[in-house]
Amino acid sequence: MGVALVLRSEVPSVVAGSHVTGFMPFQEYPLLPKEMAGMLMPLNNPRGLPWSTFVGVLGGTGQTAWMAWEEFAKAKKGQTAFVTTAGGAVGSIVVQIAKLAGMKVIASTGSDDKVAYVKELGADVVFNYKTIDTKAVLEKEGPIDVFWDNVGGTTLDLALDNANTGARFIECGMISGYNSPDLKPAAPKNIMKVIEKCISMHGFILPFLFAKEGLLGKFWSVMPGLVEEGKVKGREQVWRGLEKWGEAMHAVLTGANTGKAVVVVADE
Ligand SMILES: NC(=O)c1ccc[n+]([C@@H]2O[C@H](COP(=O)([O-])OP(=O)(O)OC[C@H]3O[C@@H](n4cnc5c(N)ncnc54)[C@H](OP(=O)(O)O)[C@@H]3O)[C@@H](O)[C@H]2O)c1
Known part of the structure; x- marks a missing residue:
């Protein structure tokens, strides 16, 4: 985008x-x-925000986070959400929206720097999944009512195991599989839990959400205000020049990016 x-x-x-x-x-x-x-x-940019905002927190990234949450989370105050890649572009926005909805937020991300950032955003339990056992955290802090899945694979399996009855799974991405030869993450072994725990799983792509009547309009009536008031913050990592595109994409696929990866071609 x-x-x-x-x-x-x-x-x-x-x-x-x-x-x-x-x-x-x-x-x-x-x-x-x-x-x-x-x-x-x-x-329209009446607030004079930097144009990069419209590929980040007010662009496809923010729309993915806000619209899918609005459509599928059925958030209830006091319930628990588990957000993966919480230090990334989509994940960090989901964390903030879940906190605004009054939920307890468990968040996982892949470096200690990102852990510190996600804590700043207000998540209640934040851990580096590369050094701390996800299973132990979910067993202690769960069960989960809303699972925001950006990674798939073994994490999805653990979320299924630690879900509450009636949990909502928002299947946004499965990045753990994007670098595998067949582009597929490990298949979940616990899929039977969907039945046992009456879990609803919602997969989506952004154009599917655009087609939902009124949803994009609602996004535009709510999110710019939240961004302006600082209630939802979008962090960006900027590369300058088209020739840097490969570097930016590599960072996203190795976890080296901090926030929305943006390639600036011109400032106007
Ligand atoms: N359904 C849709 O319409 C839609 C739209 C936009 C994005 N998405 C999905 O949302 C997810 C996040 O995208 P984004 O644009 O916001 O990127 P991002 O979170 O800013 O960057 C991707 C992050 O994924 C994590 N990651 C990379 N390789 C991984 C691996 N092998 N296993 C586990 N985690 C890995 C890294 O974070 P850590 O350091 O925390 O591991 C990395 O920083 C992706 O799965 C993407 O496909 C879906």
Whole structure:
């Protein structure tokens, strides 16, 4: 997803001089066919926020976190949420939304620096899953009512084992499998728990949420205010120049990124 300044346009819905967001090729001056015009969303920025905000906390990242939470979490004050990759772009926003909903938040992430950051965001129990046993934490701090799954694999299995009856699993990503030869994470062995514990699992991709009537409008009526008031913070790690794209993607897939990985091509 990118944000672009329109320099020239031959369709009325895309106005020269305005900013738009959508899927973009990795080019400094993309030339998009007319057929793609409908996939570009015009951006209003009355608060004068940095344009990178619209690929991060107010872009696809924030929309993924807020809209899927709104749609599937059925959050109840005092219940417990477990959020994975909690120091990353989507995960860190989910942590903050879950806290605003009054939930106890257990959060896992892959470095001590990220643990410190997620604690700052208000999560109740934060641990580095590379050095601390996830199973022991969930057995002590669970059971879980909402599981935000960004990793899949063995963590999903442990969440199934430590879920409460009626838990909601939000299947956002399975990054533990993205570097495996078949792109698949380890298959869960505990899937039977879905039946025993009456768990509902909700997989989604962002366009599916865009198609839900009124949901995106609700996002725009709520999130910019929360961001402006500092109630939801989005951390970014910026690489400058298109040639740095590979570096940024490598960081995301090795866990070296801190916050939303953003490649800035131009500042306007
Ligand atoms: N469904 C949708 O529409 C949608 C939209 C956007 C994103 N997503 C998903 O959301 C997840 C987070 O994406 P993001 O853009 O916010 O990235 P991110 O969390 O900023 O970066 C990815 C993080 O994943 C963790 N990671 C990397 N390799 C891993 C591995 N092998 N095993 C376990 N964790 C690993 C690392 O965090 P740690 O240091 O904490 O391990 C890394 O920092 C991804 O699974 C992505 O596919 C889904």
